[in-house]
Amino acid sequence: MSDIQLLIDAVNKADSADLLLETVEDLAETKDRAAIPTLVEVLGFNNPGASVAAVDGLIQIGDPVVPYLLSNLDDYNYGARAWATRVFAGIGDPDALDLLLKAAVTDFSQSVRRAAAKGLGSIKWFKLPPEQIISAQQKVLKTLLLATEDGEWVVRYAAVVGLEALANTLATSQPELLSAIEVRFQELIDSETEVAIVARIKYCLRQSQEMSDDVINCSNS
């Protein structure tokens, strides 16, 4: 029997929460595609520790996970769907874009909305057909701007992080959309009651300032 099969068997045989966590961690570490079905199954076990380890492992394996997970999503197991959303957010494959757009503003769990908002900022745009990129980025922008109005601070914080990443992409693809983010950030600096979020926006603005300074420095030299 192969090593990976031994690790899979160990997960299936685990008879305690601690043992499950341990065996899932070992399997996740392999980053082997053969581990995908087992790790996806763990997402439905309602064991938070093991699920975190499985999510990390699936994100590490990356792109090959996406088609499998999309076709094996258990619509009736909310917990499993929430963990799967985090996997999609971590991998950033545009095949899961519609799912993330929906999750970021409609999921009832704030931890899912927060993961989706962050994930929307780091979609791998190059994997999309070029003619779809423009409209997909506009949808993401609209959704993330909406997420900055979420009732939970942590979702608004994640939306800022998502917008920061999106802004870096837009700077080259559609710079004309950047002003919408700048305007919203300015509004939030004035109206947001959570100082942590205001600080995160200022940090983002400072970094983009430094980046544009670098550009000037380069062009001067």
Next chain:
Amino acid sequence: MKDEERNEAEQLTVEQAIINLRQKEDLGARYYAAWWLGKFRVKEPEAISTLLMALEDEQDRAPDGGYPLRRNAARALGKLGDKSAVEPLIRCLEFPDFYVREAAAQALEMLGDQRCIAALMKLLDGGVAAATRVPGKPHLVQPYEAVIEALGTLDATEAITIIEPFTEHPTEKVKYAAARAMYQLTSSDKYGDLLVRALEGDDLQLRRSALMDLGAVGYVKAGNAIAETLAENSMKLIALKGLLETELQTKGQKISQDSINIMNLMDSLL
């Protein structure tokens, strides 16, 4: 909340809650009304005065001899921010029911009035040696955890020498409450590090409670330990937000390198 409770919550009004709390026939309705007034932050003078009456209640008795309505009334009064409750709550600290004393200490912490410091310190009489378990009960002789946390929040520097020995108490919750209070009172890293060590322990409940403590006191050096402990990201994010808020306040809202480090940790946990 159970479905039936939710229905009741929707049906109750302020007037009805006060009426329910005043009557003496339906003990369940009284108990519920006291909780409801606190939960929905009903700060009207009539609500306060009725809750103060409930704090003297003799009718509602638990099988163990305790006073359920007094406990709920004390908890509610803590949430309502009315200083007229301070003296009555201080009197509750001498009451025979442990859980009334505990609720009163927590309420006094929330009210933030330093008049109660001496009475709280009195509950620590005898020090660690006297802080033993009551035979046959699931609690110690006094609500040490609540008392010590209140003294820390109330900035009771006069209690430092009395609280310090409790950082060695065999009950972990008491030990960490003392570490938290000592950090608040002295800003010494020694006590912040004690809480960080709790993040490395085997007990998930204690790790969670240490996360909340570190966030509440804003021990900025705990950032990496918070990000790495085994607990829900949601709780780690709340703790890190507490650190960030403290750091921003210390630096006059300027974004320091420590703030940036905390934000980077937060980003990685989203």
